[in-house]
Amino acid sequence: MPRESDPQVVFDKLFRSPLRNPKARKELGSILDSVKDNADFLARRIGMEDKQTLEEFYTIVRETEKKLEVRTKSQIQTGDFNSFERPPVGGNLDQQSKSMLDIIALALWTDSTRVISYMLGNDNSRLVFDFLGITEQHHYLSHFFRNYSTDNVTKLNKINLWHIQKYVYLLNKLKTFKDGAGTLLDNTVVHFGSGMGHSDIHAGAQIPHIMAGGKGIIKTGRYVKHSRPQPVHAMLHSLLHQFGVNCKSFQGKKETMGGLADSNYEHYVEKKIVTFLKADKKAIKLQGKLRLTSDITKPRLHLMDIEGIGTVKIEVPFGTFNKISLAFYCEKNVYIEGSGAKKGNEWHISNIRKITEIK
Numbered sequence: 001m002p003r004e005s006d007p008q009v010v011f012d013k014l015f016r017s018p019l020r021n022p023k024a025r026k027e028l029g030s031i032l033d034s035v036k037d038n039a040d041f042l043a044r045r046i047g048m049e050d051k052q053t054l055e056e057f058y059t060i061v062r063e064t065e066k067k068l069e070v071r072t073k074s075q076i077q078t079g080d081f082n083s084f085e086r087p088p089v090g091g092n093l094d095q096q097s098k099s100m101l102d103i104i105a106l107a108l109w110t111d112s113t114r115v116i117s118y119m120l121g122n123d124n125s126r127l128v129f130d131f132l133g134i135t136e137q138h139h140y141l142s143h144f145f146r147n148y149s150t151d152n153v154t155k156l157n158k159i160n161l162w163h164i165q166k167y168v169y170l171l172n173k174l175k176t177f178k179d180g181a182g183t184l185l186d187n188t189v190v191h192f193g194s195g196m197g198h199s200d201i202h203a204g205a206q207i208p209h210i211m212a213g214g215k216g217i218i219k220t221g222r223y224v225k226h227s228r229p230q231p232v233h234a235m236l237h238s239l240l241h242q243f244g245v246n247c248k249s250f251q252g253k254k255e256t257m258g259g260l261a262d263s264n265y266e267h268y269v270e271k272k273i274v275t276f277l278k279a280d281k282k283a284i285k286l287q288g289k290l291r292l293t294s295d296i297t298k299p300r301l302h303l304m305d306i307e308g309i310g311t312v313k314i315e316v317p318f319g320t321f322n323k324i325s326l327a328f329y330c331e332k333n334v335y336i337e338g339s340g341a342k343k344g345n346e347w348h349i350s351n352i353r354k355i356t357e358i359k
Contacts, residue, residue: 003119007099008068014103014112015061053178057110060177064102094131097166105173109184120163123195129159142199146318150297157296167192171212182215189214189239193232198327206328207232217242217261224259227266231255273333273358275306277347284349286312287335287358290326302326304336306347314349324355333358 004010107113125138134155141156177184190212197206206229234257237250258265275288293301302314335356340349
């Protein structure tokens with residue numbers, strides 16, 4: 001299905017017939033004008049609680065309309081849409097996304113739809129987040145290992161934070177809507193994720209996901225880590241089951257995933273292993289838990305603590321990092337064979353020929 005990213009078009013499709021001639025939209029005025037008589041008639045015959053709900057609906061719809069009017073005012077005033085030219089500068093993505101999230105909340109609250117997918121950007125996004133003060137393309141910055149600089153990593157973190165803030169914005173928006181005995185968030189599962197587990201090596205495995213809301217559907221307020229990575233289709237298949245959709249497979253797969261609404265799944269338990277480092281003329285062999293440095297100035301640096309030796313520094317070129325998918329071994333017990341040297345009291349690994357997870 002083709003996506004629609006224009007908030008005004010989405011609003012029109014939800015609440016009135018889309019107009020071929022945008023100039024006619026201005027003549028229509030508010031959608032509330034067309035239902036005023038019926039709404040006034042209804043308001044005289046309903047109780048106080050229902051009347052408050054009706055007034056709340058009026059307020060929210062009108063506020064949404066006003067926000068869209070500000071955003072599209074310059075386009076509507078041009079008048080001649082036959083000669084409309086693409087603007088030299090793109091619209092503000094932050095404002096556009098907030099408008100879309102406002103409409104998403106409104107659409108769910110009015111029961112105009114019960115399923116919504118919203119994509120904040122393409123996987124191969126060439127967007128420039130200029131409203132954040134960033135001039136480089138998101139795609140370029142996402143390759144933070146090969147295009148390393150402290151400045152690039154800082155900018156990528158800024159973009160990642162923006163995405164998380166949009167998720168939080170939607171959750172807070174859904175909290176403001178009363179829905180039955182609770183809020184709209186209570187009655188909505190909001191899933192946030194990505195298409196990649198690691199952007200620099202284009203890997204689609206071990207993808208983290210966040211879920212919120214869904215009272216009685218999912219169990220929130222916790223971090224779920226399975227004993228082994230779970231495929232996304234298994235998670236979505238199980239989520240369908242939680243909604244009472246008894247499908248035997250999803251995306252052609254029969255796998256399901258435990259842990260959405262309970263703790264009945266195989267938990268990850270970190271195993272205690274013997275750590276060591278052995279070096280000879282042929283190779284350096286070491287075993288321990290691999291971790292990523294917290295130093296933002298050294299995103300290529302990985303570390304391993306060896307008993308009796310100290311912290312071993314592992315920093316390999318991008319070709320090696322990409323070939324062995326080093327990022328996916330972080331926070332795991334591994335056995336490594338490679339080459340390097342001892343500098344002073346520290347061991348430095350500069351190349352890895354073999355890496356194996358110890359299960």
